[in-house]
Amino acid sequence: MTSTFHGIETAKRALLTQQVALQTVGHNISNAATEGYSRQRVNLTTASPIEAPAFRNSTMPGQLGTGVEYDSITRIRDSFLDLQFRRENQSLARWEVMEQTFTAIEDLLNEPSDNGLRAVMDKFWNSLEVLNRDPSLLSARIDFLGAAVNLTDTLNSIDKGLTDIVSDLENNITATTVQVNELTRRIADLNALIKRIEGPNQNANDLRDQRDLLVDKLSELIDVNVTMMPDGSYTIMAAGVTVVEGANATQIDDGIAMQATGGKLAGYVQSFAEVENVRTQLNVMVNTLVTGEMKVTLPNGYMTSRDMVALNDVTLSDGTVIPAGQTIPANSTIVSSVEFMVDGFNGLHRLGYTIPDAQTDIPFFVTEDGSTDFTISNIRVNPDVKNNTNMIAAAGKYEMQGGNRVAIRGNGDISFALTNIRDYVFTYPLDQTTLGTGTIDDFFRAFVGQLGTLSNNATQNVINAKDLTDAADMMRQQVSGVSLDEELSDMIRFQHAYNAAARNMTTVDEMLDRIINQMGIVGR
Amino acid sequence: MRVTNMMQNTQLLQNLRNNNRGILEWQNKLATGQRIHRPGDDPVGIGYLMRYNSELNRTNEFLENARTGIGYLKTMDELMQQSSDVLKRARVLVQQAANGTIPEDSRKQIAMEIAQLKEQMVMIGNSTFAGRYLFNGQKTDQPPYSMTDPHLNQTDPGVIYLNVSPNVSVPVTITGELIFGEAGAADNVFQVFDDIINHLNNNEQAELLDDLAKIDAASDRINNNWAEIGARTNRFELVESRIEDQIISLKTLRSETGDVDMPEALIELMQKENVLQASLSVGARIMQVSLVDFLR
Numbered sequence: 001m002t003s004t005f006h007g008i009e010t011a012k013r014a015l016l017t018q019q020v021a022l023q024t025v026g027h028n029i030s031n032a033a034t035e036g037y038s039r040q041r042v043n044l045t046t047a048s049p050i051e052a053p054a055f056r057n058s059t060m061p062g063q064l065g066t067g068v069e070y071d072s073i074t075r076i077r078d079s080f081l082d083l084q085f086r087r088e089n090q091s092l093a094r095w096e097v098m099e100q101t102f103t104a105i106e107d108l109l110n111e112p113s114d115n116g117l118r119a120v121m122d123k124f125w126n127s128l129e130v131l132n133r134d135p136s137l138l139s140a141r142i143d144f145l146g147a148a149v150n151l152t153d154t155l156n157s158i159d160k161g162l163t164d165i166v167s168d169l170e171n172n173i174t175a176t177t178v179q180v181n182e183l184t185r186r187i188a189d190l191n192a193l194i195k196r197i198e199g200p201n202q203n204a205n206d207l208r209d210q211r212d213l214l215v216d217k218l219s220e221l222i223d224v225n226v227t228m229m230p231d232g233s234y235t236i237m238a239a240g241v242t243v244v245e246g247a248n249a250t251q252i253d254d255g256i257a258m259q260a261t262g263g264k265l266a267g268y269v270q271s272f273a274e275v276e277n278v279r280t281q282l283n284v285m286v287n288t289l290v291t292g293e294m295k296v297t298l299p300n301g302y303m304t305s306r307d308m309v310a311l312n313d314v315t316l317s318d319g320t321v322i323p324a325g326q327t328i329p330a331n332s333t334i335v336s337s338v339e340f341m342v343d344g345f346n347g348l349h350r351l352g353y354t355i356p357d358a359q360t361d362i363p364f365f366v367t368e369d370g371s372t373d374f375t376i377s378n379i380r381v382n383p384d385v386k387n388n389t390n391m392i393a394a395a396g397k398y399e400m401q402g403g404n405r406v407a408i409r410g411n412g413d414i415s416f417a418l419t420n421i422r423d424y425v426f427t428y429p430l431d432q433t434t435l436g437t438g439t440i441d442d443f444f445r446a447f448v449g450q451l452g453t454l455s456n457n458a459t460q461n462v463i464n465a466k467d468l469t470d471a472a473d474m475m476r477q478q479v480s481g482v483s484l485d486e487e488l489s490d491m492i493r494f495q496h497a498y499n500a501a502a503r504n505m506t507t508v509d510e511m512l513d514r515i516i517n518q519m520g521i522v523g524r
Numbered sequence: 525m526r527v528t529n530m531m532q533n534t535q536l537l538q539n540l541r542n543n544n545r546g547i548l549e550w551q552n553k554l555a556t557g558q559r560i561h562r563p564g565d566d567p568v569g570i571g572y573l574m575r576y577n578s579e580l581n582r583t584n585e586f587l588e589n590a591r592t593g594i595g596y597l598k599t600m601d602e603l604m605q606q607s608s609d610v611l612k613r614a615r616v617l618v619q620q621a622a623n624g625t626i627p628e629d630s631r632k633q634i635a636m637e638i639a640q641l642k643e644q645m646v647m648i649g650n651s652t653f654a655g656r657y658l659f660n661g662q663k664t665d666q667p668p669y670s671m672t673d674p675h676l677n678q679t680d681p682g683v684i685y686l687n688v689s690p691n692v693s694v695p696v697t698i699t700g701e702l703i704f705g706e707a708g709a710a711d712n713v714f715q716v717f718d719d720i721i722n723h724l725n726n727n728e729q730a731e732l733l734d735d736l737a738k739i740d741a742a743s744d745r746i747n748n749n750w751a752e753i754g755a756r757t758n759r760f761e762l763v764e765s766r767i768e769d770q771i772i773s774l775k776t777l778r779s780e781t782g783d784v785d786m787p788e789a790l791i792e793l794m795q796k797e798n799v800l801q802a803s804l805s806v807g808a809r810i811m812q813v814s815l816v817d818f819l820r
Contacts, residue, residue: 032529106562112573112782122581129585129687133592134656136665299693300662300682335681397662397682408680410656410664416685416693422582423690441578449571452563459564470538474531481528488815 007508010067014501036213038480085472086219090262092465097267102455135394135412159377191233192247223262305360352393352414358405536807576778604750635724642717659700675714
């Protein structure tokens with residue numbers, strides 16, 4: 001037998017439950033634009049019917065319902081989509097950093113333009129032609145020296161630019177590591193909070209949303225591997241170490257950050273390698289230009305400054321013929337065309353004689369640190385030459401005047417041979433470069449082309465990764481996002497249910513009124 | 525498919541971003557007229573572009589070399605003309621003096637004129653171009669011939685080469701001894717002049733007839749070198765016109781590689797602009813509408 005007031009109780013439950021549903025609709029609408037918010041749903045269920053199976057059953061037919069109640073409020077989210085989004089987000093962040101690095105390198109090299117390294121090298125080679133046209137002309141010597149100083153300055157400033165990029169990368173790694181540590185600490189705090197709140201019928205929806213948002217942000221910085229533990233906390237692996245476990249966050253340092261395989265940190269680490277590659281290639285180019293082994297031909301012959309070995313049979317001024325491969329004594333005058341192997345620009349310049357007193361064995365380029373390997377950072381024009389244009393050893397012959405050696409001013413045999421270096425096909429160490437053999441100009445062009453390919457690739461990857469990240473986010477929004485239309489139609493649904501429940505209560509009330517006030521008054 | 529408000533938002537932003545990127549790219553191309561702004565724009569094209577730029581710079585230098593060579597050779601050409609004229613005059617005088625009817629003191633007068641001609645010849649041998657002595661090989665700062673003993677002066681055998689294209693160089697100078705005869709040799713043109721003066725002063729008529737043959741031999745030598753100079757001039761002139769053609773073709777190639785195809789760029793930009801406008805207006809219209817507008 002049901003209670004007289006059963007109807008009122010059922011209607012009251014309905015009013016309270018629909019109110020919760022309406023409030024949740026309100027919560028959803030309020031957060032329609034909140035980042036990382038997932039829509040929430042009140043799980044409505046019918047309340048237990050009045051007659052439970054028991055020892056004494058009523059004889060009344062039918063199961064009388066007791067109205068509506070909700071058993072939980074849950075958020076709607078697909079953790080698989082989170083996984084997908086974070087994977088794409090890591091890759092996007094990594095490629096964005098790579099693209100920035102390549103753009104910085106491209107800006108530094110400034111190609112194609114009229115003042116990049118190519119233009120400076122062109123000017124250097126051309127000034128050699130000017131020198132060769134008239135080696136005795138002071139203005140030609142000044143022009144050549146200026147072009148050479150400009151070349152070393154440009155190389156040095158590229159080196160400085162690369163060093164700046166590297167130190168920016170180092171600073172970024174430190175700053176990003178700080179961000180990572182901050183994020184993991186907050187995630188661990190949320191882990192603890194969520195664990196405390198959640199229990200039977202309790203879902204910490206909004207806190208979970210916050211925690212997922214933090215993990216999304218973390219995935220932009222570093223590779224993340226999230227495991228959901230049975231107690232609802234996240235265990236996170238990043239850069240090969242466990243950074244979050246329960247309520248504990250392990251702080252990482254720059255060393256661990258360098259092991260990152262995704263996110264910005266991985267981009268910075270990879271950028272290091274790319275910058276070093278650029279530096280290595282340019283160093284190889286510079287070292288080959290200055291010291292690379294090459295063959296030179298001096299068509300007018302040569303006066304040997306030391307004991308030398310020619311590659312062809314040569315005739316001396318006194319008629320002696322010295323066969324190829326045999327030593328030509330110092331201070332011999334070779335009158336036939338002669339071929340030597342020399343070590344690059346410096347090796348050839350060392351053969352020449354300065355004016356007027358025919359000094360020889362002068363290196364044109366020197367290293368600032370005294371090293372034998374020329375790099376873009378240590379190459380300088382020999383200060384002796386820089387301060388005195390007479391020290392440019394353009395001549396290949398001298399004569400004796402009053403017991404003193406005097407270089408022949410108009411002799412440009414060495415400057416002539418120097419102009420031909422531009423077309424000499426050098427061999428480059430294969431373990432460091434992509435181009436095996438070619439001229440210095442070829443090498444630089446190949447290098448710039450390779451840089452362009454890498455940069456282009458990075459840009460394409462950013463576009464692709466951005467599209468993929470957007471697609472993953474789109475799928476997440478499809479599941480978890482708030483649709484205002486949907487919420488509004490729900491609102492109407494719940495409003496009607498609420499209104500109807502109120503009307504129902506009025507009806508029950510009238511029913512009781514009938515019983516209490518209008519029944520049993522016959523004959524009054 | 526469930527569509528939420530955030531999705532519309534994301535989609536619109538994504539489309540706008542793509543459209544704007546395209547517009548920025550074409551705007552930059554149109555504004556600069558250049559197709560390649562950084563190596564990444566066209567990794568293959570950049571190699572060609574850099575090559576054409578280098579070649580153009582370099583070709584200008586070769587052109588300057590060729591013009592310097594032509595300047596040298598034109599001067600030498602004029603000097604050969606002058607020395608040929610000197611020898612012609614000497615031949616006429618010697619022929620006159622070899623005539624038996626000429627009185628002895630006339631021969632002495634002729635000897636004085638021949639001495640003038642010899643001096644003229646020494647001056648020719650000491651000629652300069654742009655301040656550099658032409659006939660002393662690479663010792664361009666020293667005059668090859670002295671006034672007193674030009675017949676004994678050795679000239680420098682060095683040759684000045686100028687590059688006219690990669691790995692192709694052309695010799696420019698011819699040393700004095702090749703033109704005027706070896707130092708100390710009997711057929712040295714200055715020696716021949718000295719001999720003639722002696723023969724005239726000593727009134728040796730028979731020797732003068734032999735001297736005529738020596739003048740002819742000297743003039744032949746000068747003519748041979750003159751022809752060589754002419755041949756070299758031709759070579760430089762050919763090179764000059766080839767380089768001028770090359771510059772035009774290099775500029776064409778550079779333009780094809782590096783310049784923007786304007787009509788194409790304009791059409792592309794217009795299309796991108798249309799798409800941008802469409803996406804903006806669609807976004808604005810769709811995002812304004814929701815169920816709220818229709819509920820009382």
